[in-house]
Amino acid sequence: MHDLALQLAIIGVAGIAAQWIAWRLQIPAIVLLLAVGLVFGPLTGFMNPRADFGELYTPLVSTAVAIILFEGGLTLNFREIRETSTAVRRIVTVAGPLIWLMTALAAHYIGNLSWPTAIILGGLLVITGPTVIMPLLRHAKLKNRPASILRWEAIVNDPIGALFAVLAFEVYLVIHTGHQAENLVFTVLFALVIAIPGGIAAGRFLAWMFSRGEAPEYLKAPILLAAVVGMNSVTNLVLEEGGLLTVTVMGITMANSRIASLADLRRFKETITILLVSGLFIILTASLQPEVIASLEWRVLGFLAVVLFVIRPLAVFLATIGAGLSWRERALVGWIAPRGIVATAVAGLFGSTLADLGVVDGDRMIAYVFAVVAVTILLHGFTLGPLSRLLDLRSSDRPGILIVGASRFTVALARRLKAQDVPVLIADANWSRISRARLAEIDAWYGEVLSEAAHHNLNLSQFDYLLAATDNEAYNALVCTDFGPEMGRSDVYQIGKIADSDRRAMNFTIGGQPLFQPAKGFAELRDLLVDGWNFQATRLTEEFEYERYLETRAEGTHVMLWIRPSGALVFAASEGSGTPSEGDTIISFGPKRAEREQEKIVKATTTEREARAEKARQTADAVKPGEVAG
Incomplete structure (x- = not known):
């Protein structure tokens, strides 16, 4: 040519x-x-x-x-x-x-x-x-x-x-x-x-x-x-x-x-x-x-x-x-x-x-x-x-989440993620707040995440996602804007309400994706925790599918993300995220269910599983040697 x-x-x-x-x-x-x-x-x-x-x-x-x-x-x-x-x-x-x-x-x-x-x-x-x-x-x-x-x-x-x-x-x-x-x-x-x-x-x-x-x-x-x-x-x-x-x-x-x-x-x-x-x-x-x-x-x-x-x-x-x-x-x-x-x-x-x-x-x-x-x-x-x-020289084999801002909400989320073997680290420049994370045995970094020291001392390669969740919504947007080019605009999230007034609303090019739909602010999340809301991890199975999962959730529950069997994370708020499937573990945030209601759900699920197993045994017994079940 x-x-x-x-x-x-x-x-x-x-x-x-x-x-x-x-x-x-x-x-x-x-x-x-x-x-x-x-x-x-x-x-x-x-x-x-x-x-x-x-x-x-x-x-x-x-x-x-x-x-x-x-x-x-x-x-x-x-x-x-x-x-x-x-x-x-x-x-x-x-x-x-x-x-x-x-x-x-x-x-x-x-x-x-x-x-x-x-x-x-x-x-x-x-x-x-x-x-x-x-x-x-x-x-x-x-x-x-x-x-x-x-x-x-x-x-x-x-x-x-x-x-x-x-x-x-x-x-x-x-x-x-x-x-x-x-x-x-x-x-x-x-x-x-x-x-x-x-x-x-x-x-x-x-x-x-x-x-x-x-x-x-x-x-x-x-x-x-x-x-x-x-x-x-x-x-x-x-x-x-x-x-x-x-x-x-x-x-x-x-x-x-x-x-x-x-x-x-x-x-x-x-x-x-x-x-x-x-x-x-x-x-x-x-x-x-x-x-x-x-x-x-x-x-x-x-x-x-x-x-x-x-x-x-x-x-x-x-x-x-x-x-x-x-x-x-x-x-x-x-x-x-x-x-x-x-x-x-x-x-x-x-x-x-x-x-x-x-x-x-x-x-x-x-x-x-x-x-x-x-x-x-x-x-x-x-x-x-x-x-x-x-040689054990990898920072992490699974996608991790960097959380900016230590609070009751982020510490509770980090504990739930850590229980699912998701690498998570909380960064905050306030010593009293970061101490809360350390007391909960969560990996923490004390300092300004936007500083040059953070750039050189934090191994950001182990984190695929970022969540900005401080009580300052403008600062959350700034953090997401700064980390967006490095981690990916679609992989940085923040909490905070979207302002109703055009004069108060930020430009769409600033900030990250909202963690909740509809958006929730710091004060609202804090009040929900006081009211008894918590994080739950639920694994979907062949018997317990996503539709059944939604039926068993209390009203107002938010599906935040789910963890695939491979360890990949999917945030529900991201565009084109789809729906969880069998084998995925859902991380949700919602009110506690009454214990009696919980017992009914567990009993109903167990009864349904036993009925399917019994039907399978009857089908197997009805098939004679040398025949193939239709």
Whole structure:
């Protein structure tokens, strides 16, 4: 296909479709993107982006990778790394060079690659791509410490691994093409001066500019995007792929600056990153030539086995001795190291260049990197969840609820949910109120849930839903509005009445979904508890169906949510929630039934069950041996 506009449209639609299907099926999106790229490219020959894009291919890929790394840097706050700084530092500075050295040796002696190709390949495979790690962490729900280590390593190692490969390539040029070593040393030092201090200076300047109001809100995101592209290009003029380090440092600098609009900027960059990741994986995979894949031989299996099961685990184990990690955390970090876009993109650049310079197996490096990328995406993508569960490093295996506001109502709800093994945590900034939750043996967090401390100290990945239930309806709306983009607008709920007057009603874009229909406020719920209302959990069975359940409830009872056998939660107030079915456990809020009425219901249900059982026995007795009951 040579129509570039149509090709880009197909890649964009296919990429986002793969992301959506992966979300629905709860599988790593990168796996589907890899499959789509293989189908579009080497399997069918439908497109070849490297040939079709021509000279634009390399700069477009480089710019897209820089934007992705900058967005990753925006997620790294130094407050988050305090507990894991030693481990991350050792993994980057000790494990990284060890992996480079051991991978180069394995590539030469096991993969039978020439030394130039093997050394450059070793530098590339230090990289553990954030484009793969981030989606995996989003689904895996790891505990804070291992998740933080994997995220920091992936983002920091991306530019460092690329620089390792660049240095190896430049050394090859010095040895074989007459380049002067003095020029190489000067170039590397000059590039580092631009990359690190330049990235810090650019990040601080933008932070100062945005915090002082020197740029209007509608221009902040475009200015940021232009600055990333510009800083990446300037550093690349001095040292190829050096711009990746610049934009990463720039992103980390801005992440640790107090900018009020940082959350909005981060969401904008995340949207662009999802689009770029989806498109790039398809483009890079579709650009693979069938003959490159066919060049893979039996040696690559031995190389993969050593890289996956020996080099990475050994390097991480040695680097993290005395780093304060448990053996479970070291085992998980030593295994999980999927490679992604940066390794593939840089391999394509240097592989073709080495081939042009006369290195016979230069193109084979592309095939080896693709093999590592494909295998690590599949193995690590599908084993992260089970392994973290086996090592007890998951924050929770079931969807949880974060409740903001401690009161008699929320504590009673939390106790009922906890009895059903639903993870629940109550957060409140008032000590006397949060003490009520602790006395009831409910997990509690004392502090302002909207604070930066909550963002870094609360493991929000274990909570799929939020309920804002304080006595301040405006604050409830604010909490839901703040957490909505992260948890999902359809998964944040609040209590409170809807104002009758248009002057007092909030805009429909503010707040979450009402927990009750019709809505109930804090004072009304408190009064209902005083009147004897409580929470009840009832499991539906074949004999006790939902219609029968409704008949047995006292007047005014509200069905709040139900828990499916899989552990999934369904809130009754959500649009399209449907009705509970057999096996679901209903959590309701309503008045107590009289004991005599309760006894009648239980007796009637028991009598009905016994009658059905008796009828079944009579039917079985009436069937003679060899006959089939009709």
